[in-house]
Amino acid sequence: MVTSSTPQFQSEIGQLRGLIAEMGGLAEVAITDAIDALVRHDEDLAHTVVAGDAKLDALEAEVDRLAVRIIALRAPMADDLRDVIAALKISGVIERIGDYAKNIAKRVGEIDDRRKFEPLTLIPVMAGIAQSMVRDVLNAYGARDATLAIEVINRDEKVDNFYDSIFRNLVAHMMENPSTISTAAQLLFVARNLERIGDHATNVAEMVYFAATGLYYSERGNPGGLEKVI
């Protein structure tokens, strides 16, 4: 890594990265718990997820403050500056991921308790893919692993395809069973939220790629874009 900074400065960057990882850990648990609450129809667990989102918001504010402080006082350059900018952007995205988990948890009360509801069995499978993306992108962030980040970006297509098939499945189910329309509509939103979580994991992956390589992911392999932007 290109750094020209004091140990004190390195410890602040470490602190910033630690905060991002902590946010990521909370977001992961929020998704897992939200899906558990949905599948088991556990409204208490759903309330815990909704209440837990405040912690993510507080951490995001802390990341903002620390990042601004580092920029203002230390004028970071090169890799350090990329780290700080990536952290600022990633914290916003992880906060959004937490919001989607919260949104799923909020719907638990709106969904009838029917464990045998067939489309409901598809949701955990889709959630599993979205969760694995979030998990791996956080690992990639910790390890500054650009290859793993690209792998996460490529996985987004799977979530999108799954979303399309759940969408069709639910619409067909609604036509055949009009009495389940309100529950099925809620599940459409849940699937939509999971699809968005996958998109946001991809956004984080692009920023991990940026922080690790200095290149924008969209410019990779493009000869004109190969020069480092910072």
Next chain:
Amino acid sequence: MAEADQTRLLALIEMPALLVEADKVTFANRAALALLGAHIVGENVRIALRAPDAVALIMRPDGGHARITGVSVPGSIWEMACHVLDGGARLVTLQDMSIQVSVARAHADFVANASHELRTPLAAIIGYVETLSDEKAGEDRQTRERFLGIIRREARRVQSLVEDLMSLSRIEAVKHEAPTDPVDIVALAREVAGEFGETSSVEVTSDAAQAIVGGDRSQLAQAIRNLVDNALKYGRPGGKVAISIEASATGWLLLQVTDDGEGIAPEHLPRLTERFYRADASRSRSLGGTGLGLAIVKHIIERHRGRFDVSSRLGQGTTASITLPLSGDQL
């Protein structure tokens, strides 16, 4: 203890261990690097362990224990301990509890499943006996015959379930002792095929006159019997069941039981040997299946240091394969 001694000592420990000072990982032993990634030394400790409970434990001034999930693979369970050392550094160790937890869960699931399987036929028996005790229903001959038939069938089901459960527990009890009696699989397969009588067509072919393995004769017979029984039950009605034996020069024996039934969908194949797992629950029950047959086969073959495998193509049939090591003096 001097710091160099501390790290030298930790390097020797096989469980993942980290030293953390001022929120920074200052040392990780080899197991910790393998588990959490080679990048963690020098990073903020939350980069290494981001689970909320882990973060909370590390932030606590006095250390302690926590159970965290998903450190290695999603769903894995780890016991994390954090000790505050002299001088303020923290020693963090991790222990994989996934196996213990999954064994406990599997045991609980098994008891729950077994009780469910026993309760269903018993409820039917009690229900029909109570109805027959009623004068009106009991005196009508036709109704009585029909109800008695159901009671007989359900009682048989309980009986075979109890027998299968006892077989399983007997096999479990001896699973660590490899059986050594010489058993000729070719003769045994012919014998088992004969048990199914003239009416069903079970054909035995073998490329060797005899194939001796070290084994437990009655258990191996039971394994082959279960496979043939399945092939007859789920094969095409009136179709053929073939047992083929290859005792090739590799030192292994391959026994395959093939039917020409409708096959098993691929998503069921990995779970077929789970206890009480049924690819088609209603069909299995109506044929008197206990859901334990293949679990028993798997346990028997594993005890014989062999492998058991099922392959199937929809519409073409199913092949169950047993591979066993041939006895040394055979070669």
